[in-house]
């Protein structure tokens with residue numbers, strides 16, 4: 001790629017992202033996430049390409065002391081090797097900038113991306129039983145899984161279930177375009193989230209309402225390592241990148257369902 005083209009900038013999305021798998025196979029994650037990033041950075045350096053946007057994650061904040069989460073919060077050791085790889089890559093990129101101030105580096109800390117691109121042609125379709133909430137809900141919606149397991153209803157949140165800052169993938173993608181347009185020398189960090197928290201049951205109810213389907217669920221034990229509640233303060237991205245989310249939780253639920261319906265050629 002670098003031999004055939006003059007590459008000005010890299011948006012580095014590649015990586016493994018299954019939290020539970022990373023606990024079982026940490027080496028796969030350190031090699032697959034940190035290792036490939038080192039290879040990429042070497043090649044970039046060789047070709048004098050010093051402009052990178054990196055897909056980081058809110059997981060680098062660990063369990064925050066207060067909400068909403070701002071970019072200058074102290075980071076803590078993430079609860080999984082997956083999360084640790086994100087933090088390690090952030091540190092590597094910071095060190096690269098410290099060694100050579102020509103680098104333009106943006107770290108985008110994603111909150112919980114869900115949804116699908118509007119035509120329903122591009123979406124999330126994990127292999128096997130999904131670990132994340134929305135991919136699981138859509139499988140229940142089409143009858144491929146019987147019911148959703150809700151991991152805990154005794155958290156200190158408005159309905160007892162875990163609260164997250166879900167963001168539509170299309171808004172997330174636009175955040176990268178803005179980051180690229182605004183990337184100047186330095187290391188810049190932005191939260192990409194909506195700033196609003198929704199519980200597991202909020203998401204289930206909204207999904208049922210906008211798509212007119214039932215999502216049967218059972219309350220089960222908490223999932224190890226889960227945090228009760230987190231959501232972003234996205235105001236830094238708004239001020240500096242002139243980016244803010246345009247799509248809401250209804251859009252996320254509608255587009256996720258649209259994708260799975262089209263993918264499985266289901267008539268509704």
Ligand code: UD1
Nearest residue numbers: 017019057059083131132133136149150151162163200226
């Ligand atoms: C995790 C990672 C995050 C990563 C994201 C997407 C951590 C701390 N978080 O987020 O970095 O970007 O996955 O890969 O490592 N839930 C259920 N039933 C289910 C599935 C989930 O009740 O079957 C609940 C969870 O308990 C949680 C919420 O739904 O409260 C969201 O879970 P999930 O979609 O897995 O994302 P996170 O764990 O927040």
